[in-house]
Amino acid sequence: MNLMCILYSVVPTYQPAQKSQNKVRLSQVKVFDNNFKRRNMAEEYKSLHPIKYYRDCLAHDIRPDGRAFDKFRPVLLNIGSIDTTDGSAIAKVGKTTIVCGIKAELCKPKADTPNQGFVVPNLELPPLCSPKFRPGPPSDQAQVLTQLIADIIENSKCVDPKDLCIYPDKLAWCLFIDFVCLNYDGSLIDACIIALVGALHTLTLPSVDYDPSLDNKLVNLEDRKPIPIHSTLISTTFVIFDDKIILADPTVDEENYCTGIVTIVLKGDELCCVHKPGGSPITEDDLFDCIDKSKLRSPLIQNLIKTALKQK
Amino acid sequence: MEKPQLSCKLGILSRPDGSAMFCEGETTVIAGIYGPVEVKMQKVINDKASVECSYRPKSGLPGIEDRLYESLIRNICETSLMASLYPRSAILITLQEMHDSGQLISCAINAACLACLQSGIDMKFMFGAVTCFLTKEEVISLMPPISKSDVKALFVFVFDNAAGRIIASHTEGSFSEEQYKEALNLGREESKNVFIFFKKTLVGINSC
Incomplete structure (x- = not known):
């Protein structure tokens, strides 16, 4: 039922030049050996002088993972992944993986906002992820x-807390939006927001019959309805390296060695x-x-979310 | 254009190395700074001082929403202070909210800057913060609207005094790119006044 959709791939592949057949054995061994040495040296260099390693890479207009400065990593979205939640999604941005699940619970609205429900996000960064x-x-x-x-959910008003009210001052929905990071490789907010939008689109709430005079509520788990989603959010992260170079969609190393985000x-x-x-x-x-760069990226992610929703 | 009245008093507390009370309109924050002082074992950084910031609201205990302000102010101070001059030590910044009429974040940042200046700790540049409000009628102003429900969006910009570049940007609410640009320009103009005010304060012209 749940199909994965891959939007676009920017992973470059290294293709060695074709060699004539009779020379293959010796030269292939040599090429392998040299590559092995080179890779080892690069790794040693990276662990000894990480910042200088990045500087040298960036001086040649390329990032250590082969991307250009303004290129994004492939994005993957799987929606409705967890049956036990009311709405869920898994998003991957490069290797960063976020699982988002939404659980709805009944609660009493606050006295100063009697016609509003609640949206409570929580991001968990377990030791497993980094x-x-x-x-x-x-x-x-x-x-x-x-x-x-x-703040982003509140500012964008993608979910209106008023839509979550069942009976003013008596009963409302409280949406617990839980994010769990499985693998932390930078651009966490981007992945969270994609997972959030995916999960909100799969969210369905059971209908509730509420009798205010008896304070009696009856939840019909069979009769589920989606809630109105007022906007689609797209987040894009950039880092500033050495006060001048701007890198889009940073990996965790780039985030650690950068000077601004x-x-x-x-x-x-x-x-x-x-x-x-x-x-x-x-x-x-x-x-x-x-x-401007994030505006260019936004339609691509929107398409991804649309495709994921269609395939569901 | 109408703008909030700035006022400030330096060195109002005797124990911290630097302290300042800063008012932006009616919003008031007290900042105190200790540093460089001894650092906790877990937070030792070998090549620079670790900068910590704690923020206390007017009432109650600091909550999770205050963590975002703390991290914002900590990051700004870390960029501006010459932390590499004080390796294996700590710089502690404490902020106490006194009154909030809308410009709390920018007021706290300005108070932190003045406290840093008063403590005599080395800095690369000064930083000044400005809050701009976008009202429901799509008007951008520096004065907070009378009712909080009239605010469509709020922008906080932090500039450096050396090149006028943007150190930090914090926004609430939604807005168009043009409105953001307009608010940014307004904020940059106003930040010049903030820096003039800082300089006057330091030479003792504004002392009350």
């Missing part, structure tokens, strides 16, 4: 990213988040260049 994280209470980064996702979230033609939390200062031109 050696940076230890078991125990959520790390600072997980808390900051959780809050950023909560910019996240842009688009909602259709509008912007709903331009988040640059400190780091090296950039000029206005560079910032708007990033916005």
Whole structure:
């Protein structure tokens, strides 16, 4: 039922030049040997002088994984992956993998917003996804990213809390949106937002018969309806390397060695988040260049989400 | 264009190495900075000082929404301070919200900058923050609308005083690219006034 859709691939393949047949054996062994040595040296260099390694790579206008500076990694989306949730999706951006599940629970609205439900996102970064994280209470980064996702949902109004109200001041839905990172390889927010949009589109809520006089509620689990999704969000992350080079869709190493990060979230033609939390200062031109690049990427991701929904 | 009145008092606390109370309109934040001081074993960085920031709201305990502000201010200070001059030490920045009428984040960032300046810690450049509001009538202004429900979007920009580049950008609500550009230009103009205010404060012209 669930089909995977791969949008586009930017992984370059290295094709050795064809050699004439009679020379094959010796030269192939040599080529292999040289490549092996070269790769080993590159790895040693990378682990000894990581920043210099990146600098040398970028000086030749290429990134260590073979991408150009403004190229994105392939994106993969699988929706409705978990049956036990009310809506779910798995998104991959390069090797970064995010599982998103939405669980709806009934609750009482807050007294000052009697006609609104709740949306509660939570991002979990378990030690499984990266050696940076230890078991125990959520790390600072997980808390900051959780809050950023909560802000993005609230700012974009992709889910209107008013749609989640069943009976004013008495009963409303609370959507617990849980993200679990399985593999952390950079651009976490991008993957989270793609998974979020996928999961929201598969979300169905059971109908509830509520009798306010008796405070009696009856949930019909068979009769499920989707909720209105007001906009599709697309997030794009850039990093600033050495105060001047801007790399799109960074891997985790690029994120670690960079001096600044910019996240842009688009909602259709509008912007709903331009988040640059400190780091090296950039000029206005560079910032708007990033916005333009994310605008170019947005229709591709939207197509991906549409295709995934159709195939479901 | 109407803009919020800035006022400031340096060195209002005796124990921190640098402290400042900064007001932007009615929004007020107190910042204190300790540094360089001894660092916790887990947070030692061998080639530079570790910068930490803690933010306390007006009432209650700091929640998860305050973590985002903390990380924002920590990142900004880390960029601007010459942390590599103080290896294996820590710089602690504490912010206390006194009153919020809309420009809380920019006020906290400006208070942090003045506290850093007063402490005498080496900095690469000064940073100044400006908040712009986009109202429901699509008007961009520096003054917060009277009612919070009139705000369609809010922009916080942080600039450096050396080249006027953007150190940080934080937005709330949704807006078009043109509106963002307009707010950015307005913020940049206003940031020049903020830097003039900082300089006057430091030479003692504004002291109250």
